[in-house]
Amino acid sequence: MTRRSFLKNSFWLVLLSIGAYPLYEFVVSKRIHPPKKVRIHKHLLPGQYIGYPKFYLFETQNGPIAVSRRCTHLGCTVNYEPTLKMFICPCHQSRFMWNGKYISGPANGKNLARFQVKVLKNNEGYVVLVPRGA
């Protein structure tokens, strides 16, 4: 490569980098979304549960627990198996207890996430805060 062609290539490379930077910033930036509020107008007794696309809500003696259905291995949606009282990932067979605690499989010790739950006044139901991207 001659000095002239090296300088010419370098010039185009710098120009390309300058041009690519705004594109990178524009595409990679995330718009901020507030968490999604899921209202559940149903009162559950301890031991009862209800399933939603993003989570399962369990009522316990110590209050409600919302367990995320996003598998901690590769993000598949886990399904709840009521007879076994556990979540099973249909993609790679990771297993979790009803409260999200890891049991076995490639999720490798990582428990399912939990979402914040608020109990509505007069036990009329619940509000679950599902973070965007969860």
Added chain:
Amino acid sequence: MDIKKIQWGELATSALIVSIISGLIVAYQYEVSEPFISTVAIDGLLPFGRFFRALHFYSSQFFVAFVFIHTFVEIKKRDISSYPPWRWFTLTMLLPASVFALFTGYVLRYDATGQSAGAIAEHLIAKVPFVGHILDRFMIAIPNEGLNRVYLLHIILTVILWGLGTWYHTKKPIVSKTSFKFTVVLSIATAVVFSAPMDEPGLNVTLIKGPWFFLAVQELLRYIPPIFAGIIYPITPVVILAFLPRFKDQTSIWLFLYMWLISYIVCMLIMWLS
């Protein structure tokens, strides 16, 4: 009919054209904000919707199959060492691009399989060292952006495949009537007989099988870390193919590629039969 005279490249381009036309028709009723509901509506409610979706699905499958056969047949037939390295590299990149275009189609229907496929792809891409996060933001980013970027990629990849596969590769943007007629008849006949796959809503199953070409990776992901099972293993043959003309010992390379293919088929069968 002499099988050696079949123009697999022409058939691939024909299948791509059928896929593009049927895809545009399906796009009239597909809503990226309601992917699953709109796909169910296309299949179950709209007149001829099931046929057009099946036509798009099967012509796309034929396209990928023909592209791979074309690559294999031509490599065996021609002296590839005469190809300029950059040109050869670009053309081989069309192979993963065609598979990825097909894959995004599975994600876009957003049934249980589509959702899982999207989530897995996103996690695997994010595991690519250094640039994983950027690639994810450019290509998938489902949790934050819904299916907008997957849809965009589906269209961009199709344009790239057609552009590079015709203008850049053969200098012929259209194909012979015979090839086109054959592909049209084949795709229509298949779409009339078979529907495009779709999971039932609210499915609560303990095992979802991904797209057929992804089954081997799915099986390996149960036992091996994602970076190896989902990235290094599937891209190894692509990288080898991209630099194939530069290898002096072609026999060893082909032996390795065949071994890889056998391992892939075995894993695929294990997953398929489980």
